[in-house]
Amino acid sequence: MTDSAKPTLMVVDGHSLAYRAFFALPVENFTTKDNQHTNAIYGFLSMLVNLIKAERPTHMAIAFDTSRHSFRTDEYPEYKATRSETPSEFKGQIPLLHDCLAAMSIPVLTKEGIEADDILATLSVQGSAQGYDVLLVSGDRDTIQLVNDEVTLLYPSVQGVSQLKRYDPVAVQERYGVRPEQYPDIAALVGETSDNLPGVPKVGEKTAVKWLTQFGSLDELLERAEEIKGVVGGNLREHMDDVRRNRKLNRLLIDVELPVGPADLAVAPIDAQAVRDIFARLEFRTLLPRVFEAVGATDEPVHDEPAVQVPVPVESAPAEFAAWLPAQTGELGLTLVTAGGRVTRIGVAGETELREGDWSDEMADALRAWLESDAGKVLNDAKKQVKALLRERIRLGGLRYDTLLAGWLMRPSFPDKTLAHLVDRYLGEKLPEADPSQLVPETDGATPAQEAWFTLRAAVALREAMPESVTAVLTDIELPALLVLADMEAAGVAVSHDVLSTFSGELLTRTDGLAAEAFALVGREFNLGSPKQLQEVLFEDLQLPKTRKTKTGYSTDAAVLADLQESHPHPFLALLLQHREATKLRQIIESLDSAIGKNGAIPDDHRIHTTYVQTGSQTGRLSSTDPNLQNIPVRTEESRRIRSAFEVGEGYETLLTADYSQIEMRIMAHLSGDAGLIEAFNSGEDLHRFVGARVFGVEPEEVTSAMRTKVKAMSYGLVYGLSAFGLSKQLRIEQAEAKKLMLEYFARFGAVRDYLRASVLQAKEDGYTETIFGRRRPFPDLSSPNRVLRENAERAALNAPIQGSAADIMKIALNRIHADLRKGGLGSRVLLQIHDELVVEIAPGEWDRVEQIVRTQMAGAADLSVPLDVQVGAGRDWNEAAH
Template sequence: MNKPKIMVIDGNSLMHRAFYALPMLTNKKGIPTNAVYGFVNMLLKLIDEYKPEYLGVAFDKKGPTFRHEVYHQYKATRQKTPEELIPQFDMLKKMLQLMGVAIYETDGYEADDILGTFARISSEKGIDAYLVTGDRDALQLVSPGVKVIITKKGISDVQIFDVDEVKREYGLTPLQIIDMKALMGDSSDNIPGVPGVGEKTALKLLYEYQSVDRVLENIQNIKGKKLKENLTKYRDQALLSKRLATIVQDAPVDINVEDCCYELRYSGDLHAFMEELGFYSIIEKLGFKKEGDPLQKPRSDRKTVIDINTEEELKKMADTLSKAGKTAILVRDGDITLANDDSKLYRINLSGSSDIDGLNYVQAIKGLRQIFESEQVPKIVYDGKRLILDADKCGIRVKGLAFDAYIAAYLLDPTASRYELKNLMYQYAGIDTDDVDAADLYILSRKMREQLEKTQMLKLYEAIEHPLIYVLSDMEIAGFKVDRDMLVKLDMEFSSEIESLTEEIYRLAGEEFNINSTKQLGGILFDKLKLPVIKRTKTGYSTDAEVLEQLRPYHPLVEKVLEYRQVMKIKSTYIDGLLNVIDPNDGRVRSSFNQTVTATGRISSTDPNLQNIPVKVEMGRRIRKVFVATDEDYLLVDADYSQIELRVLAHISGDPTFIDAFINNQDIHRRTASEIFGVPLEHVTPEQRSSAKAVNFGIVYGISDYGLSRNLGISRKQAQEYIDSYFARYPKIKEYMERIVEIAKKQGYVTTLMNRRRYLPELQSRNFNIRSQGERLAMNTPIQGTAADIIKKAMNDVYAELKRRNMKSRLILQVHDELIIDTYKPELEEVKDLVVKCMENAMDLCVPLVVDIGTGSNWYDAK
């Protein structure tokens, strides 16, 4: 007959393990949760694997222990518990209480001692004990009825020790682990041991003499003069170390094994607490269901499934749904499902997705043409851009998208790393399934729409984000023409420049070496040239960009290395990169424009990233020459907002002096220089204007005196004087910055003028640097986010106007505050006029939005 099992966990050990193993996670209120999340996942895994009848978690109690009384330096070298971890202990204890898990802690003793006491009691009662910890000291507790589970890498890798496993790994009995620690000490607990005795020597002594006491009795027989001297000199220290390393098994803690009887049951309070922490995947794993939720009926009870396997069945379904009104469409790897309510599901089986042959993907998409192209069939989708792009490859133009759950999920939680459908289903609709289908999506759209309305973002979705799906899709389909011959020519020029820089670097170094090797470059700079060492890494000298910038004045070699790196990066990233992605059919590159990546709402670009082409250096700007108009009948129109973020700042802050500068069409940087340096506008020097520009844009990003001093190469004192002078001249801006931080702290998020939300968990951090970052984000997000909303609105309007007028000209790129239109020459003046009107009227601010516009046969000339 199997004995009952009790599992006792060292709570402190596993919490630290989980904290360092997982990235920083927070709930929507910004409270750190990663350690609790990792602990609970580990706990559930252990319960599932070992199925203990009894369960308990032991914690260290704050304050000194009996070990500190006998040795005040005990654990003195331990690092302080991270600020983000401290509040998670109370969260975990609440979670365990709600789960029905017994918790133990007692004054003057550690969690190890409680584990030891459980080991003794369980053995006396004939119960098999499993002790879970990351501390190998606990191996001393192993016995025929006690096993120790040691956490290794991360939170999922463990090693289980019984008596044989201890013997196999150490060649010792469990109790000899104490003697080993007594001899070699333990740096993690600051147990001193005997100087000069490491694990190898300790094991050798124990193999011969069995215990520390017998080692000390036989010092005269031990070989090695220094070892003999140390054992003699530090005899008392060895015995003290043994006492410190010994886990007690009679801690004064009230233990009744029956109190540890464990069976996880549904609890509304537990469910609510897990939702509060954002542990939706754990809720799903536990199979919790919201009581009374009609969506929790078995899926087979909710819907009828109709399989579509032939073109004839596909046509019949398309005919039916094209007359049925709103339809949800979900495309997955194995099938396409469609539903016009939550009771009937059509499933198109794709080839290879089941035992049935089914249809291939292209057949399925083409068979849905009448649904895709009909404005009269509003379509609910997940990732509409992907659907539009796939349909376009089949010669189909998708119309009538009604709702995109992917975009809605981004708006509701813009800092999430992923938007998995199954998690969204549970989070917003209460549907617990790994097999999400279109009928589920139909329900999800309704729930998410309600949430958008509740958070006052429905208008943002409908006016900005939803129409943008079509705009970005069309931009990707259009692509940007690249002059391959010019790109190849640039490649040769850059290669020549790299060769020239390499030779110059070798000359200045006095020898050849691998410039791309940090180790070799460090040897040249610091060992040979004796330049000051700024920073070290684990493997040697640091030669990162920040270090090289500080070393620039010391030797001309540094300047050349910086140039070399810059040219190499431009060549590898943009020249080599672009050559690899040019479409051989039409000579265009097609970047992916991402609508759901940045927390501020800005659009990003990947594969290739056309938004990060360096423009501050001429070699970077030259890359823009390879981006050209379609052919000789076209020109590029480049329309760029002038200082849009500063104009938004003027509007949001309401500062009259700042507003006045824009209304009177003054150079805002010159005006700011005039204000903070106290000189007339006409006497502002270029250097003063440059400093004022750095202050203007720095203020938008919540810059500190340190950051500004680094940007301008001035002292922190002078930088702070600039900032103080700025706020003295623009007091409403200072008031706004202070006010928005307080609002963010109170409500946990900030909003743009269009009500886009960004949650700021950083503001709840106990870490000063993280909290300061949160404050900067609170200041900047409403400004940068509103600028993003404005450019998106302009894109929508430009796209719609070009379509309405049936023009050949096409919007092909957006880079921050800049739009590029591939313009048919006969439409040039009309395009310039409509683009300026759309951009300048995208949002009504108290200051004018101003657009600078240029034209050219390539991007470089148009800019």
């Protein structure tokens, strides 16, 4: 940091520094889950943050080359011609780096035909003329010529990108033995291999410096070249043209026409939300706080406007509170503070008047009528509060809006997680929050009624911003589903501890035995659960061939082990696979067992109460956590024993399971209008048999199980944007055969391909996909210049309307079933939703009526051009009911 009052202009050669970072940081450690490399971006930003912190520039810009072509290549086509092709892994990172810099409000400067260093040169001359201290950051030695009393160069040292050497005129003199402006003369004599500029043979830095000192200037030297004796003298005389050319090319332009000057480059506040978004996408976690720290912002929603005047709530006793409510017109914001699943405080907000008070039995009695009434209410993250009210035997009525759900529907890929974020984004205001790091907080957090007030106002802004079709999804699908999910979570599902622990005991005996056998085979004990130790055993002790590479070594996953077993059979492999399987089951059992009676269970209910995260997916599906009941094993006979622990609860008669068969394929038939596929579903024939017959040109009864497997994989793969490569991998067939299979398939079901293509194109045009019911998902990456990003987005965009429509249909069915059960005064209740399956607990004597309701509402949830087929089963436990 300088003591002077002079402003500091920092100009960075983005390309050269990002390129150094690209080679300096191991790509294995910098790859996102969708395979986007980020090492250059990370390294560059990391260094930039350090620079900003250390140098505190008042003005800043990053210059980039536009392409390899420049005025220098026009003059000398061989310029930089020996450089190897820029790796595409690097090029792909540049647009993303630009996005990061834009979010950080740092100007990026480029100019066609001009190299970044020329921009540095021009700005450095302008800057020093206009009274700035200039800091240049570049990995290109040509920039040394720009150094003077006002201009300092930071140059990456050999040790690494994070180490920058500071060159002022003295440092240049020390390092190179000449004044900065003479450096290009040396470079011209010595040549620059990396730029493909040959110099004088046998002349290095030492000789060049000696000559220049002796003759005073390059011109003088060339003039009097005859005076130099020996071989080098001859060389110099032979290569005078090369030297002149080099000197011409390494002279940086100081008069590039730029749209901005130093004064326009004043450091601006960063767009905190944009930075959070792009860093989330790049999976930069540790970098985020460093950025905020460096620019002096906090990692909290920021805004420029002064804090709004928040009305002061009136602390109200039950009777007074109850009397106030009916006098209010229009919707009210509502916030229930909960702790341990119980209501502790309530706040209600109109536009200007706010009321709140502690929860008590008296308060519950006083407010019950209003809470249960159809009077309009707006909440943020209502489900938890609805559940807490259920425990007070209050059923919330009049739920008109949930800002958290609305925020998710607006941006399903980056849902705002808290009211504070929503208030920041949609109101541009800051929700008062107590600083938890301070013993005596400077600022008080918002009270419940104040949160309700912000919620109410955020809802207004969200309604304004939300497209009509999305609003329909919110009011017709999501808000009713929220209430159903609250009931399902509160109900929980009965799980037998005895069944689980018996099974777990058996598995423990087995895993111990398998481990002992495995250790005997290997000759030592180790941790079978450690991929790292396992690699030592497989590839060193047992000398098995190396498998697919991962970030940290070689893969030991099940598919790889199965391949190994085929090519290099070894008894250890089978033991390992069995051990893995049994261990996995034990883990699942253990986590289920420990979840019994938790999360809002009433004492000794022996039930598991999962939490459905309504905003948990980008497509519209639910997710289930704590524990996840949507991934309970089903594929193997043995694993289904876990399902048999899910039992019908006391006071109920049986479990009913109902699932949609091939709902995604049916949606694809509907959306594509493919006549063959529609016929398949209307024919009543087994889908894969029907498709197999068409694809292979045989009668349905002649479709072999191998054929059926192939078309089945193909059909399902279609929904995910499968490639011939992926299909060949899954079916373990040649790529050529997979390609042929795809061609045959599309020859028969061409409208499917047409639809998939058109749907991605449409998404590219709109910037988002849409389900049958109007749920949207934005896909900005469909037009990304980065191939990895773009192709990933294309597959996701292909899948989103299909998976999303299926999710919509299930939610609609769920809502209607729930409504019918209540309307019919039935005691039966829906317990679980597993994407295309429902589990219902049937009260005594209600089977027939409930089965009728479930079948009707599931089949009738959408009017497609193919029927929605529903399979129903019954049993004392989940496994039995699934048959």
